[in-house]
Amino acid sequence: MSLEVRCLGRRFGGFALRGVSLSLPAGAYGVLLGPSGSGKSLLLHTIAGLHAPEAGTVAMAGRDVTRVPAERRGVGLVFQQSSLFPHHDVRGNIEYGLAVRGVPRPERRRRVEEMVELVGLEPIVSRPVATLSGGEGQRVAMARALAVRPSLLLLDEPLSLVDAGGRRDLREVLRRVHAELRLTTLHVTHDREEALALGDHCAVMLDGTIAQAGPMAEVFDRPCGPDVARLLGVA
């Protein structure tokens, strides 16, 4: 499902989006690169419907969803910090979205098993979430987001708080999931290595606006200005 963001404006705390426009074709893996404080997470949360924009529109598969509440957008979101529900175990977390949607129990069980296999959670599926490492927690968060079969996957710096080993595993999981599901994905990061390793499209965000966007190779080969070039490390 394609994503189309037009002239999005929103202020929240010390962050602001100023006329952000961005498009991502169906099945693409887009990476949103930008320094801390540039508004990347705010943009992602606004696309997910957690913040109502003050201006502009968000469209998915050509349908305007700007006023659609978060729970009806069909968007999966993985947060930077652990957002697992501490009163559920790993299985309960993965099942959560299915339970609130009223999916019957046998179907729920089947979908959980599917996700456990896809993300590789077999050894930890019955563990309390408080006992998981950072990388394991993010893999569970990913399985939970995917279990409800979203049309768009949003990843908010999912690797930034994970140790080096966990990061390598998680990168592999992200690559495998995208290859199998061909799910339109928008991945926020400030790590250009990560961007190059995973994405096929790239957008660079500076000070609340998109400075440059396009296919990955094009953006890295022809940065549109010195700030973008410096951020991409190609200056």
Place this chain on the structure above:
Amino acid sequence: MITALAAGHVALALVPEPPFTRAMNFVLFGTNLYVLQSAATVLRGRSGRALALFLAGYLVLVVLALAILDRKPLFVLLAVVYASVFGSPLLLGVFVLFVLCFVVLQPYAFETFIPLVLVYGVVWRLRRSAPPFLLACLGGGLLALVLVLLPLVHLGFQDSAQTLGRTLAREDVRRALLTSVASSTVATAIVALWGIPLAYALARLDFPGKGVVESAIDVPILVPQPVVGIALVVLLGPGSPLGQWLAEATGARFSGTFAGIVAAQVFVCSPFLVKTAMTAFEGVPRHLEAASRTLGATPRATFMRIALPLASRGVLVGLGLAWARAVSEFGSILLFASSPLTAPILVHNEFLRAGTAESRPIAVLLLLVCLWIFIGLQLGRTLLPFAWRGASRRA
């Protein structure tokens, strides 16, 4: 040393007016012999400071039990125990507290000894891990807390189980306790219905005037109880337009009825639940609720499945505090709805009619009822399926 000790006791027996009988002198000699033997064992290889401390302690026992109280058997008992426990600092501390409570503060022995030993145990346990400053803050604070709670603990030790049983058998006492428990439960349930949602909204929303709303929630804590009573009489009393209209339209009367008691209790107990629940909801990370929304849960489902379970311990504490505040309300109920009698009003009436002796057992029963909610609260918190501490560590 043994010879010197024996010579001392012989000299005591030979003075013109010996302070002890021969038999007692002999017992004291035996006691001192044991003390000497224990001291030789315990103090072997230890510093002169330990010896000085031992002697100082022994001297205190001599002065206290022999010179001041003149209770020789007590001295024998204390000296033997003292010499036996001196080697263990933990037991020595408990012994000092025992002497303090059962000899010096004898009329308040149990009610001081039990809490002081608990405080000592806590401080002892933390003595190596906690910085001395924090330990002093904790120890000092707990001692003050023991003093603050002493009247209640002392009250609890005043009446025998038989007296309490006889008091509980009185029809008026049973009815008053039941009225108190029932009205407080109804009042707490009413406050829970609107207080928990309000607390959640206040924890999640920012709006102009929020500070004023938060202050308004605290108003019932600040208003003196008789003022609440008068205010309720003015608003809902028989002569008031609203009271009259309610009586005519629905037949509901507040002044001097069970509903009136509940109305007064709702007023006074609401801040305890709302403020505690608000703090509990503020402790639930917002991104957990955001994750729930993106997974398909409506705001209401997110509240029921995420916010409320994660804040449940705080909310439960709030419910307990609100209930306890409601059951203890006296001033406003006395003015607005003194009938049917609640337990605090009955205690007050009995005190005016017959004095402390008659009102005390009822007060103890009311105290026991209040303690049950406290115990229930602790149990409820333990039984809740979710351990939030583990979660907050990861969040």
